[in-house]
Every structure is written in C-alpha cells, then in structure tokens.
Amino acid sequence: MPTISVIIPVYKVERYLDACVASVVGQTYPDLEIILVDDGSPDNCPALCDAWAAKDTRIRVIHRSNGGLSAARNSGLDICTGEYIAFVDSDDRLEPETLERALRAQQRSGADLVLFHYLCTDENDQPLPDRTPADREEEALMPSQFWEKFFTSGDACTYYVVAWNKLYRAELFHTLRYAEGKRYEDMFLLPNLIGQCRKILCLNFRGYRYAQRTGSIMSQGDPRNYLDRSEYLLEWTTTFAARGDTLRAEGLLNDAIENLAEKDRFDLSTPAQQQRYRTACRACADAYRDLAQRTGRSSMLLRAALLRLGLPVYQAFLKHKA
Template sequence: MPKISVIIPVYKVERYLDACVASVAGQTYADLEIILVDDGSPDNCPALCDAWAKKDARIKVIHRPNGGLSAARNSGLDVCTGDFIAFVDSDDQLEPQTLERALTAQQNTGADIVLFDYLCTDENDRPLQGQNPVGRPEETLTPPQFWQKYFTSGDACTYYVVAWNKLYKGGLFRTLRYAAGKRYEDMFLLPHLVAQCEKIACLNFRGYRYAQRAGSIMSQGDPRNYLDRSEYLLDWTACFAAKGDTLRAEGLLNDAIENLAEKDRFDLSTPAQQQRYRTACRACADAYRDLAHRTGQRSMLLRAALLRLSLPAYQAFLKHKA
C-alpha cells in the first residue's frame, strides 16, 4: 500500500493541537507517516508533540528554531518518505475518510494532485454561516483547464491555491520547496507544482475543517498591503511567459504594477523594505522587456523603458494614453 506522509507545522496552537493530530492519526487510511514540525513554539506544543510520538509509532517529531510556516513545511519535506504528501495546519482537522478518499481518487484517475473541498469553521469547530457555498463539481483537469478554473473562480480560488486541501505525488517536491519568510507561500509554489502535472483531480468532498481564528496567518489583513503579493505576481508572470501564454503573463504583470503603484500601502520604514520595493519595480521593467522580445511588440519596450525610469513616469504615460 502507498504510504502518505502528513506534514503538520506546529506553532503556538496548544489549544488545537491534540484535536488536529487525533484527526490525522484516526484516518481510515492507516499507512501514514505523520511528521510534527515544532517550529520553536514557546508554549506547551513541544511537549504535546513528544507525547503523541510516544503514543503512535507513525508519528515523528522535528524540533527546530522558529523560522515560519514555509521553513517548517520544508523541514518536513526534507525527511518525509511517503509516496504521497499532504499538509495539515495544526489548528485544523481532517474528516476521518479524507486521505482514503483522496488516495482512491488518485488511483482511479492517475492524478498528480488531488484536491478536496473544505468546511470553514470558527475557533470552536462550528461551521461558519455563509462561508460554505454549495459544493463544486468533481472533475479531472489538465493544467490549462486547472488555470482556467482558477482565473474564473473569483473568491473561490482559495480551493485551487492552498497547500492543505491536497494530496500530492511525492515526486512533485523532489526539487521544490516553499519560499521561506514569505507570506502567501502557497502562491509562490503553485505554478511550479502545476507545471509538473498531467492531471489534477478535484473532489467536492469536504474533507478538511479549516478553522478561521484571530491571529492566524490568513487573518492578517489585505494581501495588497504586502510586497509578497507583487513578488508572487511577478513570479507567475515569468512562469506564464515561459510557457507561451504572454497574454496571461501581461495581465499578471499589470496586476503587480497596479499593486506597486499603491506605494502608501507598504511598510517601507527600513532600508531592506525600500530595497525590496525598488527591486520589484525594476523587475516589472525587466518583465515587460522580456514580453517585448517574446511577442515582438515594440510598445512593450516603451513600457519597459518608462518603468525603468520610474513608476510615476509610467503612470503618467498610462493616464495620458487613456
């Protein structure tokens, strides 16, 4: 039977951790390797992790200095041995049949990634009213079809992006890791994962209980306020340009430019943040120059030159053009 490695990053979740680990250890599919990554948690989580390892031989514990969610996931990826990989956030839970149903779908379709739906709950595991729409259709998608679904799904795009509602073939992570120190780490990695896929299976089974609580990463404000958003949009621009979808690439690039133009949104109080902002602005100019070479459109070279001069100069050009 295939082994599934389940990687659970752990940080300041002692109220939720036992329920999370119990939901994974109690899966109807039992051939699991459960990796608890204590990311330098300052509460009782390290002891809780060790206690679980003593109770269940399938559980391994990694204690590491605090480095954030991406670094914790990467630590788990570095040691996991499963044929398939799943991620669970340590304040969330799986339904008992989730991994069995995901693996069955994988074996029936040959999918490289299987997505399952999720139920939004409050901190006490009660379903949130109005945040759990009618289930989506079950389907198996090619990468182009996957991206079409993503770009037309609006607010529902979370289903396609997040790390934790998926079962992955282990080989997808042979050379890939999450971007350490970044918000929206799922966004940075997604196009590189999908690029390796032939099939992606989408299930409507609500197999993941996603707790929305104050203080979680997902609750920390508008993504437009963080340079990470412009940076992942630039990364996506390069990915889509490289595979020949220059129209999509230009749209993503314009989204990045629009975000950077809202300069007052960002915390630029340190030299490092100021340098990040300047680097992102220069990357927009470089991306337009690359698109000009790929498409032969000379107007893109003008846009690149104006962006290299300054973002305000580019905005003035757009205003005059309109």
C-alpha cells in the same frame, strides 16, 4: 515505506493541537507517516508533540528554531518517506475518511494531484455556513484547464491555491520547496507545482475543517498591503511568459504594477523594505522588456523604458494614454 506522509507544522497552537493530531491519527486509512514539525513554539506544543510520538509509532517529531510556516513544511518534506504527501495546519482538522477517499480517487484516476473541498469552522469547530464556499463540480483537469478554472474562480480560488486540501504524489516535491520568509507561500509554489502535473483531480468531498481564528496568517489583512503579493505576481509573469502564454503574463504583470503603484499601502520604514520595493519596480521594467522580445511588440519596449524612469512617470503615461 508508508503510503502517505502527513506534515503538520506546529507553532503556538496549544489549544488546538491535540484535536488536529487526533483527527490525523484516527484516519480510516492507517498506513501513514505523521510528521509534527515544532517550529520553535514557545508554549506547551513541543511537549504535546513528544507525547503524541510516545503514543503512536507512526509519529515523528522535528524540533527546530522558529523559521515560519514555509520553513517548517520544508523540514517535513526533507525527511518524509511516503509515496504521497498531505499537509494539515495544526489548528485545523481532517474528517475521518479524508485521506482514504483522496487516495482511492487518486488510484482510480492516476492523478498527480487530488484536491478535496473544505468546510469553514469557528475556533470551537462549529461550522460557519456563511464563510463556507459552495459545492463544486467534480472533474479531472489538465494543467491548462486548471489555470482557466483558477483565473475565473474569483474568491473561490482558495480551493485551488492552499496546501492543505490536497494529496500530492511525493515526486512533485523532489525539486520543489516553499519560499521561506514569504507570506502567500502557496502562491509562490503553485505554478511550478501545476507545471509538473499531467492530471489534477478536483473533488467536492468536504474533507477538511478549516478553522477561522483571529491571529492566524490567513487573517492578517489585505494581501495588497504586502510586497509578497507583487513579488509572486512577478514570478508568475516570468513563468507564464516562458510557457508562451504572453497574454496571461502581461495581465499578471499589470496587476503587479498596479499593486506597486499603491505605494502608501506598504511598510517601507526600513532600508531592506525600501530595497525590496525598488527591486520589484525594476523587475516590472525587465518583465516588459522580456515580453517585448518574445512578442516583437515595440509598445512593450516603450512601457519598459517608462517603467525604468519610475512608476510615477509610467502612471502619467497611462493617464495621458487614456
């Protein structure tokens, strides 16, 4: 059984794929299983994947119909056999010693999850100092401390959220998979992932070279323009409420309501999108009713009832209350 399984989803990255795979193949820690998931890529990527597998026996290739980043990661998770798991996006690169340093740090600390830092680069792998986040403190965190760091980190929350700057104990994914068909799939997964951890180790070592290129998923506009954001905020509301953190849950719920109130941001041109929007709005009312039951606060029942009448009614109430 390999020590680390590295899962690389592949889609329309013909220009970048060889450099990405080479950076994984060339790791100073060699006991790897490298899984290339061709997500129905229409360019030369399928052939490039097969060529790499012919050169290195550690590489396995999955060819599947296009299903998106989450589905590709899940396909890799379904077959990986390593004791630990790492994800690499196929237009990015690892520094040569990244996996070795992350693994040694895990072995010293016993952490369930190890985070390493990253460097932003352009499409030609040249560093972008103005986009690269600042150095950070190296520390071991319990889940409650992780969330305090996350919610106070502002724009630096990328470090805590993304899939690709982490070494995971494989058992964390025994019951977890990425939400398919969603943007911000890392956000949907994060609460349940952290909920399984006893210790999280945060490193300052910049082991990941994160390419900033046009056309990537991460470059496709303001998150507030997509219903996925409100949907993951509602899921987070439910998760934190169930854990007894009703104050945090209410804050997340109010963020979701505020986002949904900006209705003109969303593409509601299809019946399916309109139904998603209505479902999210109803979920806000249900979430306030659940919080009322947990806290005994009648004011939350009022908010739930007003939300049932519609967001315009609820907004009028807030304006009058102010």
